Amino acid sequence: MTDVKHMKWWGWGVEGVGFHWEDKPGFAPFVLKAVGLDLHNAEPAEPPVFEDLSLAGPVVAPALLTTLQGIVGEDDATIDPMERVVHTYGKSLRDLVRIRANAVERYVDVVVYPDDEQQVQAVVDAAVAADAVIIPFGGGSNIAGSLEPIKDETRTVISLDLGRLNKVISIDEKAGLARIQAGVLGPDMEEQLGRAGWTLGHFPDSFTHSTLGGWVATRSSGMQSDKYGDIADIARGLRVVRPSTDGAGTDGTLVIRGIPSASNGPSVREMILGSEGRLGVITEVTVQVHRTPEKRDVYAYFFPNWKAGIEAMQEIAESDAHPSITRVSDARESGFSLATSKERHGFDKFAADTVLPFLMRRKGWTNLEDICLSFIGFEGETSYAKRQKKLVDAIVKKHNGLGVGTGPGVLYDQKKFDTPYLRDFLLDRGAAGDVSESAMPWSQVIPLYDAVRAAADKAFDEIGIKGWIMAHMSHSYHSGACLYFTFAFVFGDDPITEYDTVKRAIQQAFVDNGGSISHHHGVGVEHSPWLEQDISTQGVAVMRGLFEATDPKGTFNPRKIVPDAAPIAAPVTRAARATAATKAPADTPSATRTRATARS
């Protein structure tokens, strides 16, 4: 299985890469002011030691393990402790806090690496026959708790790693459709497509470490989704392995052909999208691909304040212009972006420190603290991109904005995939940093934003810490937009409960103010308590009916997405929190930290 690469077991990305602040002069003062963390005096924690984990032996009957090894080969159905740990969770803050605290309660038992769809089918059929559980695994970047086994699961849990299904199978040049295996990582896929002159145009922040199948399973969006669509628009066809009924493994594959639009009943394609493994194993996706555009530029703009920025974005969305990216940060995140810039020199320094403030003052912007940074992207033929920019520039001007060229846009392009490393950097120093996003109608963008800010501040007060929350509008649509919040605080004595308090306050403010529980991160177990408030009791009943009818044994990633029948979680009150704390995983004493071993 060495040919399939994984992120490090305790954090984002690969060993040796991380966030560095020493070359960013504004960063330490910013963090001190925002969350009271003094980086100059914060001694980073050592990376956790794998041998410290208390990893119980795998729950797997020898016969099942032998069967699985018979299907994929002896080395590729494994109970190796590191493999089990890597495949047990994603990279949510909850995941990272708990693995660092040795507080994960249930690891997967067996990890299998099928080579092709036939092997996936055989593994699925073997799992059903043995009443085991299957959790499909792509890049492991999930932050909604979609990957971890339910803690009281007594059956064998198989993590089915799709990493070897990583080929672009074919490109229908005439239709602009490509058949691609679901386990391919973003860069590998773009490299294969790019060689033939094509691109998918899907670039989520997790791009480097996430897979096509994972994007489909969680309804991902990317940076250029304003132009190319969310993955739900891009993924036209699907192959999904489900239990075969003929005993020969030949009729288990659900096939949705790559068709641009169809009127053929409730959309099974849209049932698979976002299903997080609950309807089967996605093995192949037929996607829309595009010719690499002639021109691709990201321009930066400043707006005098958040409201002006949002109003400009809405007017652009309603206009005849079709930019590929529309993004505006609130004043706080704009300040953060400037604080994470590297030190400027020469003309750059002169422009940033002297020319820009001069221009801003000339526009009558008296309160420079309110200024919001925006990025807008243009793609296509040169003349088209130029024309689009002209349309956008007129709208920006109308909203008193200021264009500052492509320089910061290049920076944006370079930094975009590095942000997740910041979370580990903060965790190393005893602080939390996490994200939550929601989509809502344009009329709710400002009210929801204000409500989330207030709810987070209240939560910070409640747990008695200095917290920070900032946001940007990341995607826009005809009728609304996505707001993407980032929050941070220094942990007290009970990280998970503190995190829950803040996260729950934010999620509750989403649904209370016309927003969805998530715009592109999925549901898992992290967001499922709010599903009923998002799509109504009857909506959840319909979804639960779908899962129960199509997976009566609970083979496929059971109890994800649809909440348990327990009451919906409300923002945690002090009283409730006191009770909850006694159950929180982080409080579970990991009595004997024995060296991780496997019974076999």
Add this chain to the structure above:
Amino acid sequence: MTDVKHMKWWGWGVEGVGFHWEDKPGFAPFVLKAVGLDLHNAEPAEPPVFEDLSLAGPVVAPALLTTLQGIVGEDDATIDPMERVVHTYGKSLRDLVRIRANAVERYVDVVVYPDDEQQVQAVVDAAVAADAVIIPFGGGSNIAGSLEPIKDETRTVISLDLGRLNKVISIDEKAGLARIQAGVLGPDMEEQLGRAGWTLGHFPDSFTHSTLGGWVATRSSGMQSDKYGDIADIARGLRVVRPSTDGAGTDGTLVIRGIPSASNGPSVREMILGSEGRLGVITEVTVQVHRTPEKRDVYAYFFPNWKAGIEAMQEIAESDAHPSITRVSDARESGFSLATSKERHGFDKFAADTVLPFLMRRKGWTNLEDICLSFIGFEGETSYAKRQKKLVDAIVKKHNGLGVGTGPGVLYDQKKFDTPYLRDFLLDRGAAGDVSESAMPWSQVIPLYDAVRAAADKAFDEIGIKGWIMAHMSHSYHSGACLYFTFAFVFGDDPITEYDTVKRAIQQAFVDNGGSISHHHGVGVEHSPWLEQDISTQGVAVMRGLFEATDPKGTFNPRKIVPDAAPIAAPVTRAARATAATKAPADTPSATRTRATARS
């Protein structure tokens, strides 16, 4: 119930309106050549006589009828024979042939007209309690057999007419979202929206006689869907009445809020879309609305042949241009369009008869029989529309096309909603005219077209008649398009079997050549035999699971969309047809044509 208008019981549209050919000099010769029907000597049949129908009394217990009348009022839960007939079927060719032949086997029993969502809930709960069936009814324009009770249904069948839920409830001007009741007819809705300066931008051919709820329930597309999206894109939020579980009727409404995009599991919104009543009763839709565009023009173009036209349409779809309509007819349909034009006079005549042929010859088009007519629409601000047209014109020129201005486009706009009347005109003269459409990848457009032409011709041969089939590309997408076929033939002795032979051949050619079973007409019972070939056995199993889990008693429009467990229908062979004919409804002797009566 007199306030809710319906189409005439035996055909399309309203009494007194119909297709006329006397002022179209090319029409009679065209029809004679195409299907061998001599209009000058064809005596049209008299309209059928309502009293000739053999309508059995309604199956309804007095207690249930009393309950329903208690909910909606005595006059608004009715067993009136005309109401029952009007609500029993849609306007498919099969429907119209059978009603003219008094061959409908099972009429609905009760028609109810609720005033609001609360009454819908009460009717639904009463139906579930009484183990009755509910079939929601909008405009009655369905052509896929979605409205008719299954013939062996022994329970009470209630047709739930949404016609009084016809209000635009509110418009969120800031978000461009409107809450609209599902039972509103197209023109009524556009009138209400238009007063506030908005449009939905959804104009299916059935527009005049179809409803918003019906569009959602069947995944409708409209004429300008290239710009505004199919109804699945437009309908962001939904309210659907399902059986309440609390006994008080308060928790039965499934609510999907109007959110632009969400990552909240399998899309329940996309399960309701296309559900044809099987998941409950759609009472309200939150839709994207748009400001009435400054400019709206439809331009006509000619292409030297079908292939050039299709290639131009594809290049436009891939380009940076965003027209609102892209449509091209094959040579046959182009000829048909010219044949249905009114007689030209003066300059119009000179332009059509002299100038145009001159221009065409100058382009080197030697075979004028191959010429294809195309319509392309542009909407938005004047300068934007102009720019779009410039981009399109360049592509048209590249494919050797010829622009002929907006004149024919105006004609197109005027005629678009009249086409369905032609079917009754043909039926009056013993001939069939019907449509079938499919969407497919660009690479399959020409192969599928050729295959359908061949399959239809083979079917015409098989039944020994002179048939006609023509097509246009009606919608285009990044990765493919919709082909919309129209076929006609003069009936022999067994209309339904002859129709089946042709229709089945066409549907089979769709799925055999990478096309969907339907692009925007739904499934009903007409297309369900091919669903398994469209979305695979596992796809049908998933859909069946959804229906069975969410509607265990089979209350909601049972057995529509998902085929019965019987084998998939293949193109009818001579042998099979001989067997089938003995069961065909048209062959059922309607022994005693008694005056329609109701037992009550």
